[in-house]
Amino acid sequence: xxxxxxxxxxxxxxxxxxxxxxxxxxxxxxxxxxxxxxxxxxxxxxxxxxxxxxxxxxxxxxxxxxxxxxxxxxxxxxxxxxxxxxxxxxxxxxxxxxxxxxxxxxxxxxxxxxxxxxxxxxxxxxxxxxxxxxxxxxxxxxxxxxxxxxxxxxxxxxxxxxxxxxxxxxxxxxxxxxxxxxxxxxxxxxxxxxxxxxxxxxxxxxxxxxxxxxxxxxxxxxxxxxxxxxxxxxxxxxxxxxxxxxxxxxxxxxxxxxxxxxxxxxxxxxxxxxxxxxxxxxxxxxxxxxxxxxxxxxxxxxxxxxxxxxxxxxxxxxxxxx
Numbered sequence: 001x002x003x004x005x006x007x008x009x010x011x012x013x014x015x016x017x018x019x020x021x022x023x024x025x026x027x028x029x030x031x032x033x034x035x036x037x038x039x040x041x042x043x044x045x046x047x048x049x050x051x052x053x054x055x056x057x058x059x060x061x062x063x064x065x066x067x068x069x070x071x072x073x074x075x076x077x078x079x080x081x082x083x084x085x086x087x088x089x090x091x092x093x094x095x096x097x098x099x100x101x102x103x104x105x106x107x108x109x110x111x112x113x114x115x116x117x118x119x120x121x122x123x124x125x126x127x128x129x130x131x132x133x134x135x136x137x138x139x140x141x142x143x144x145x146x147x148x149x150x151x152x153x154x155x156x157x158x159x160x161x162x163x164x165x166x167x168x169x170x171x172x173x174x175x176x177x178x179x180x181x182x183x184x185x186x187x188x189x190x191x192x193x194x195x196x197x198x199x200x201x202x203x204x205x206x207x208x209x210x211x212x213x214x215x216x217x218x219x220x221x222x223x224x225x226x227x228x229x230x231x232x233x234x235x236x237x238x239x240x241x242x243x244x245x246x247x248x249x250x251x252x253x254x255x256x257x258x259x260x261x262x263x264x265x266x267x268x269x270x271x272x273x274x275x276x277x278x279x280x281x282x283x284x285x286x287x288x289x290x291x292x293x294x295x296x297x298x299x300x301x302x303x304x305x306x307x308x309x310x311x312x313x314x315x316x317x318x319x320x321x322x
Contacts, residue, residue, distance in 0.1 A: 003027050003028060003029045003052075004028050004029070004074040004075060004113075005028075005029050005030075005031065005072055005073050005074050005075070006023055006028050006029065006030045006031070006073075006074070006075045006076075006077060006204075007030075007031050007033070007069055007070065007073040007075070007076045007077070008020065008030060008031070008032050008033070008077045008079065009033050009060060009076075009077070009078045009079060009080050009103070010078065010079030010080035010081070010118075011030070011032035011033070011034070011044060011079065012032070012034055012040040012043065012044055013079060013161075014157070014159050014161035014162055014193050015079050015118070015157060015193055015196060015197060016032070016079050017043070017044075017047055017161070018159070018193050018194060018196075018197040019077070019079070019197045019200055019201070020032065020044070020047040020048055020053065021047050021048065022197050022198070022200075022201050023201065023204075024047070024048035024049065024052040024053060026201070026205070028052075028075075028204075029051075029052055029053075029054075030048065030052060030053050030054070031053075031054045031055075031056060031069060031073070032044055032053065032054070032055050032056070033056050033057075033058050033060065033066065033069070034055060034056070034057055034058075035057070035058070035059060035060070036057070037055060037056075037057035040055075041055050041057075056069065060080065060099055061089065061094070061099065061102075063102060063106075066106070067106060070106050070107070070109075070110040070112065071110060073110065073112055074112065074113045074114070075112065075113060075114045075115075075116070075204055076103060076106075076107050076112050076114070076115045076116070077115075077116045077117075077118075077200070078099075078100055078103055078115075078116070078117045078118060079118045080095060080099065081095065081096065081118065081120070081135075082095050082096075083131070083163075083264075083267065084256065084261050084264045084266070084267070085130075086259075092130050092131055092133075092134035092135075093134050093137070095134075096131075096134035096135050096137070096138045097134050097137040097138045097141060098141075099138075100117055100138040100139075100141060100142050101138070101141035101142065101145060103115065103117075103142075104141065104142045104144075104145035104146035104149060105145045105146070107145075107146045107149070108145055108146045113207075114148070114150065114203075114204060114207070114209065115142070115146050115148070115149040115150070116149070116150050116151075116152065116200060116203060116204070117138070117139070117142055117149055117150070117151050117152070118152050118154065119135050119138065119139055119151050119152065119153045120132070120135050120153055120154065121153045121154060121155045121189075121214055121215070121216070121275050121276070121277075121278075122153075122155075122270075122273050122274065122275045122276075122278070123135045123136045123139075123153070124136065124278065124280075125273050125278075126269070126270055126272075126273045128269055129266055129269045129270050129273075130266050131266050131267075131270060132270065139151050139212075147210060148209045148210050149209075149210070150203050150208055150209060150210065150211050150212075150213065151211070151212045151213070152196075152199065152200065152203070152213050152215050153212060153213065153214045153215060153281070154191055154196050154214075154215040154216075155188055155189040155190060155191050155214075155215065155216050155217065155275050155276070156188050156189075156190045156191070156275060157190075157191055157192075157193055157196055158190050158191075158192060158193065158295070158298070158299070159192060159193035159194070159298070160301070160302040161193070162193070164190075165230065165299055165303075167262070168226070168227065168230055169230050169233075169234055169303060169305075169306040170306065171262070172227065172230055172231055172234065172236055172238055172306075173234055173236060173306045175238065176238065176239065177238060177239035177240070177241050178227060178238055178239070178240050178241070179241055179242075179243045179247075179248065179251070180223070180224060180227075180240050180241060180242040180243065181223070181243070181248050181268060181271050182223075182245075182271055182272060183224070183242045184222060184223040184224025184225075184227065184240065184242065185222055185223070185224070186222065186223045186271050186272070186273070186274060186275070187220050187221070187222050187223075187274040187275065187276050188220070188221055188222070188223065188226065188274075188275045188276070189216035189217050189219065189220055189221075189275065189276050189277065190217045190219070190221065190226070190295050191215055191216055191217040191284075191291050192217065192291065192293035192298050194293065195215075195217065195284070195289075195291040195292065195293055196215050196284075198289055199213070199215050199284040199287075199289045202287070202288060202289045203287075206288075208287065211281075211282065211287075212281045212282075213281065213282055213283065213284060213286075213287055214277050214278065214281050214282070214283045214284070215283070215284045215291075216276065216277050216283055216284065216285075216291065217291045217293070217295065218290070218291045218292065218293075218294060219294065219295055220276055221295060223271070224240060226295070227240055228240070229295065229296055229299070230299065230303070233296070233299055233300055233303040234303050234306040234307050235307050235308070248268055249265065249268065251263065252264055252265045252267070252268045253265060
């Protein structure tokens with residue numbers, strides 16, 4: 001059988017790297033678009049055998065250049081997303097609304113078989129978040145221009161390469177206390193990166209079209225519970241202190257001034273809303289790919305990097321928490 005060609009935008013992130021390995025191992029040929037070939041190319045080349053991956057440097061808004069990539073594309077996958085705006089065109093509207101619309105139009109024009117777009121869970125409820133509004137607008141634009149598109153809405157995605165558990169463990173290992181926004185009551189359904197890429201691969205291999213699929217892990221965990229689990233895993237004791245909204249808002253105003261913000265006002269707004277299944281759409285379990293990886297078990301595989309003594313602290317950790 002002739003190998004299908006996949007065109008991936010956002011392939012250098014944690015999800016993209018997992019997905020590239022999954023696809024190329026199953027005889028799919030992959031073209032990855034990156035803004036910086038010299039910075040990202042050497043990592044991407046290690047994700048697949050020669051002949052199965054091609055790396056193209058391009059500005060994602062250079063429609064003339066990316067248009068040429070669609071003539072031999074069977075499947076287009078958009079994984080690009082940002083958590084905060086940073087100027088120079090990196091706005092929520094540009095990345096989450098306008099760019100997916102361009103891809104959808106090109107998919108229709110070149111009669112691409114499948115268009116898979118990664119959105120986010122909970123965006124229908126977060127009506128006062130710019131991030132959520134841009135994601136929802138992007139979905140509407142896609143469905144208008146390419147009705148056969150499949151939209152995936154994952155909860156928090158975690159792995160050794162994430163910006164979620166790793167940032168939290170770094171902060172918890174350094175700070176004497178940690179603030180709890182909204183009392184830490186916000187609920188999440190974290191999904192491991194491998195479970196999410198299994199879902200994307202299933203959608204591709206089973207030719208699933210025209211659906212919104214909520215991608216969730218097997219557990220519902222509050223923010224406070226997540227922090228407690230991480231503290232236990234890195235063998236630390238820290239105070240978790242609820243803070244009033246005014247103080248949280250002031251801290252967000254300050255933290256968003258950093259080049260890589262730890263928290264922005266918009267992210268604080270998002271934290272008001274639970275990140276769990278809406279029960280309005282099918283989940284990954286409903287379509288045939290239930291998540292199997294448990295949060296504690298997966299994070300334990302790499303949390304030693306934040307413990308005193310690193311990997312040699314395993315014995316101590318097991319004894320003190322038995």
